[in-house]
Amino acid sequence: MTDTYPKDRLTIRGTEINYLFICSTKLWYFSKGITMEQESEWVDLGKFLHEKSYFGEEKEVKIGPISIDFIKKGDIIEVHEVKKGKSMEKAHEMQALYYLYYLKKLGIKAKAILNYPKLRETRKITLEGREKEVEEVIREVERIKALTKPPEPKKSRACKKCAYYELCWV
Numbered sequence: 001m002t003d004t005y006p007k008d009r010l011t012i013r014g015t016e017i018n019y020l021f022i023c024s025t026k027l028w029y030f031s032k033g034i035t036m037e038q039e040s041e042w043v044d045l046g047k048f049l050h051e052k053s054y055f056g057e058e059k060e061v062k063i064g065p066i067s068i069d070f071i072k073k074g075d076i077i078e079v080h081e082v083k084k085g086k087s088m089e090k091a092h093e094m095q096a097l098y099y100l101y102y103l104k105k106l107g108i109k110a111k112a113i114l115n116y117p118k119l120r121e122t123r124k125i126t127l128e129g130r131e132k133e134v135e136e137v138i139r140e141v142e143r144i145k146a147l148t149k150p151p152e153p154k155k156s157r158a159c160k161k162c163a164y165y166e167l168c169w170v
Helices: 014-022 024-031 041-052 089-105 131-146 165-169
Strands: 058-063 066-072 077-082 110-116 121-125
Touching (some): 014 024, 014 131, 024 131, 077 089, 089 110, 089 121, 089 131
Parallel strands (some): 077 110
Antiparallel strands (some): 066 077
16 A cells, blocks of 8 residues: 555545546535535435434544544444435445545544435445555545636536536536
């Protein structure tokens, strides 16, 4: 394992990792404190699903810059992320991998589980053999955050449901 990112340098939020795989323009706006999600019905739906699922679990666990949907404690910590659907599965996977990477840097052994309650599905994620990939993603997030202006938006099917739609396209 490389020590490219000592734990005191890891300041990226999981949402930023997620946004990298959805839209780099959205990532840039979010990283600059421009948040539009509070006005999004899709975000409200996701929050409702999260609140009504998985009763009895310790929710919204904050560790440094990361905020985990819920955890289960045992010999190995289980990091759980609750998602509405699989259309952004790569973004979900990389967010979970980043959490595992971050926790490993803190000396915490963990595994991740993506929960899709509406689909009644779960997916296990492990960091094994993927640390370099996570480090490349971290570098790309840092590069985008350092830009002086947002990257040009690229039209995708996700745009219509995006809280940042008007910033990009109107």
